[in-house]
Amino acid sequence: xxxxxxxxxxxxxxxxxxxxxxxxxxxxxxxxxxxxxxxxxxxxxxxxxxxxxxxxxxxxxxxxxxxxxxxxxxxxxxxxxxxxxxxxxxxxxxxxxxxxxxxxxxxxxxxxxxxxxxxxxxxxxxxxxxxxxxxxxxxxxxxxxxxxxxxxxxxxxxxxxxxxxxxxxxxxxxxxxxxxxxxxxxxxxxxxxxxxxxxxxxxxxxxxxxxxxxxxxxxxxxxxxxxxxxxxxxxxxxxxxxxxxxxxxxxxxxxxxxxxxxxxxxxxxxxxxxxxxxxxxxxxxxxxxxxxxxxxxxxxxxxxxxxxxxxxxxxxxxxxxxx
Amino acid sequence: xxxxxxxxxxxxxxxxxxxxxxxxxxxxxxxxxxxxxxxxxxxxxxxxxxxxxxxxxxxxxxxxxxxxxxxxxxxxxxxxxxxxxxxxxxxxxxxxxxxxxxxxxxxxxxxxxxxxxxxxxxxxxxxxxxxxxxxxxxxxxxxxxxxxxxxxxxxxxxxxxxxxxxxxxxxxxxxxxxxxxxxxxxxxxxxxxxxxxxxxxxxxxxxxxxxxxxxxxxxxxxxxxxxxxxxxxxxxxxxxxxxxxxxxxxxxxxxxxxxxxxxxxxxxxxxxxxxxxxxxxxxxxxxxxxxxxxxxxxxxxxxxxxxxxxxxxxxxxxxxxxx
Numbered sequence: 001x002x003x004x005x006x007x008x009x010x011x012x013x014x015x016x017x018x019x020x021x022x023x024x025x026x027x028x029x030x031x032x033x034x035x036x037x038x039x040x041x042x043x044x045x046x047x048x049x050x051x052x053x054x055x056x057x058x059x060x061x062x063x064x065x066x067x068x069x070x071x072x073x074x075x076x077x078x079x080x081x082x083x084x085x086x087x088x089x090x091x092x093x094x095x096x097x098x099x100x101x102x103x104x105x106x107x108x109x110x111x112x113x114x115x116x117x118x119x120x121x122x123x124x125x126x127x128x129x130x131x132x133x134x135x136x137x138x139x140x141x142x143x144x145x146x147x148x149x150x151x152x153x154x155x156x157x158x159x160x161x162x163x164x165x166x167x168x169x170x171x172x173x174x175x176x177x178x179x180x181x182x183x184x185x186x187x188x189x190x191x192x193x194x195x196x197x198x199x200x201x202x203x204x205x206x207x208x209x210x211x212x213x214x215x216x217x218x219x220x221x222x223x224x225x226x227x228x229x230x231x232x233x234x235x236x237x238x239x240x241x242x243x244x245x246x247x248x249x250x251x252x253x254x255x256x257x258x259x260x261x262x263x264x265x266x267x268x269x270x271x272x273x274x275x276x277x278x279x280x281x282x283x284x285x286x287x288x289x290x291x292x293x294x295x296x297x298x299x300x301x302x303x304x305x306x307x308x309x310x311x312x313x314x315x316x317x318x319x320x321x322x323x
Numbered sequence: 324x325x326x327x328x329x330x331x332x333x334x335x336x337x338x339x340x341x342x343x344x345x346x347x348x349x350x351x352x353x354x355x356x357x358x359x360x361x362x363x364x365x366x367x368x369x370x371x372x373x374x375x376x377x378x379x380x381x382x383x384x385x386x387x388x389x390x391x392x393x394x395x396x397x398x399x400x401x402x403x404x405x406x407x408x409x410x411x412x413x414x415x416x417x418x419x420x421x422x423x424x425x426x427x428x429x430x431x432x433x434x435x436x437x438x439x440x441x442x443x444x445x446x447x448x449x450x451x452x453x454x455x456x457x458x459x460x461x462x463x464x465x466x467x468x469x470x471x472x473x474x475x476x477x478x479x480x481x482x483x484x485x486x487x488x489x490x491x492x493x494x495x496x497x498x499x500x501x502x503x504x505x506x507x508x509x510x511x512x513x514x515x516x517x518x519x520x521x522x523x524x525x526x527x528x529x530x531x532x533x534x535x536x537x538x539x540x541x542x543x544x545x546x547x548x549x550x551x552x553x554x555x556x557x558x559x560x561x562x563x564x565x566x567x568x569x570x571x572x573x574x575x576x577x578x579x580x581x582x583x584x585x586x587x588x589x590x591x592x593x594x595x596x597x598x599x600x601x602x603x604x605x606x607x608x609x610x611x612x613x614x615x616x617x618x619x620x621x622x623x624x625x626x627x628x629x630x631x632x633x634x635x636x637x638x639x640x641x642x643x644x645x646x
């Protein structure tokens with residue numbers, strides 16, 4: 001069992017309330033929808049976005065009920081995007097638990113995702129903040145546009161700028177929304193909003209870099225999916241970008257690009273193993289840590305308090321996590 | 324070419340503005356998204372929902388800019404649901420024009436639908452009305468829940484109450500939202516909102532009944548899809564319900580239910596032809612007309628003016644249309 005960290009402890013009651021509110025969204029609708037939502041909520045995750053939202057709101061003495069509603073909206077938005085992502089990727093496991101599309105038809109999976117989007121939007125509206133609604137809708141556009149760009153542009157592109165664009169769309173945009181929206185409904189000053197937005201952005205970037213590192217360094221049991229899964233899909237993340245920069249003439253590197261990122265399984269296995277054991281992993285950790293430094297710097301512009309300490313701890317946890 | 328009706332004439336400039344605003348939503352995003360949205364907007368449709376929204380708003384002296392934004396939000400919500408529906412049904416034509424999924428992968432089609440949902444939500448937020456946002460999100464839940472219910476409950480059920488539930492979710496809910504939301508942002512009285520909600524509800528029910536009649540009585544060229552398409556998918560609509568009530572012992576009726584709504588093609592062809600030529604068609608028209616009467620009665624609670632006349636004309640057009 002994981003030890004309970006301070007950042008979780010400070011808002012553990014609120015997290016339960018968020019999960020209850022999420023589950024309640026299917027009440028009165030089709031029973032299969034209720035079952036699907038229960039399954040998705042039980043397969044859980046770290047609830048990192050609600051944790052951030054709640055801590056930022058608490059730091060600013062925001063209204064607890066509205067913060068719970070906002071956190072549920074954000075986590076449901078995240079959940080809906082995962083439901084459609086897993087279907088698109090044909091992923092059968094997430095966090096070691098069967099995905100919805102593993103047992104449901106594509107039609108039912110698409111519609112369940114749509115329903116969760118609708119309920120996320122409903123909860124966002126219930127924060128009674130027009131600016132929050134706007135940020136929320138824009139973030140969904142950013143996330144989806146990022147995925148579409150990934151579908152339509154060549155997969156086989158080892159480019160650092162595009163990688164940052166991609167992980168902003170995929171992860172940092174919703175982290176940024178978590179902090180910014182919490183600040184907005186808690187009557188933060190413009191300056192506080194600016195620093196908290198920066199905190200969310202940098203934390204999200206670091207979080208995704210660590211995710212991309214763990215995709216190489218973890219094991220199948222912890223990941224709940226095969227190691228090197230991104231590269232197997234032709235998706236080049238930071239560790240691979242840095243490895244290819246360092247070893248452009250490596251046999252496997254050449255094979256990989258010669259076959260448009262879709263080489264033989266043997267080449268892939270060796271490549272994943274080489275990347276795992278290369279300095280690209282440490283270099284990637286250094287990049288993640290530099291973003292964590294920036295995120296903590298941004299945080300230090302806010303008054304010191306328990307919640308700020310907890311957010312700092314959460315930021316450190318992001319780089320130290322192993323799954 | 325269709326003759327231009329008064330209800331279209333009164334708001335034709337605004338309809339152009341709505342279409343421009345819809346098209347603008349993909350600006351700055353992936354070029355393939357822009358192309359997809361352009362294709363969807365050009366394949367058009369009658370823009371009946373924006374027409375209703377704009378006329379109701381004009382009748383109440385609502386702010387023209389906010390009404391254009393609201394109309395674009397509603398039409399985009401409608402468009403997004405069609406994009407996912409056509410993918411789920413495997414429909415290759417809509418209004419005689421290839422659907423998105425006819426040429427795009429399921430992944431791209433799912434994500435384009437999601438993007439359009441996001442932009443619909445963004446525009447709904449730009450009406451700066453929290454109640455509108457809430458209605459909007461709830462309507463999306465209702466629509467999607469209706470589709471999920473259709474997936475999970477037995478298709479082969481000839482039941483009038485369930486038919487009404489289904490066409491409320493599918494069509495009348497968004498018609499109701501069009502009138503109610505237009506009234507809300509135009510500072511209508513509670514009484515006006517109530518009558519306009521009823522107008523939208525009854526009009527939507529009638530509209531869908533007519534759609535379901537045309538599915539039998541029209542021809543493939545006008546429909547842009549095969550005649551009797553619903554029944555071929557095992558979906559029993561009003562004309563079929565009334566036919567089965569009248570001819571429970573008909574050979575084809577028995578064959579149809581014996582094979583769980585999935586009989587031989589020959590049985591289907593005869594059944595579609597029998598329903599086309601039966602009194603069930605006229606009975607269905609009578610039902611639709613009774614809803615149009617209710618919708619016009621509701622409208623007559625509002626002060627007489629050009630816009631009210633145009634809405635009445637629009638309601639009559641709904642029952643007289645041939646595609």
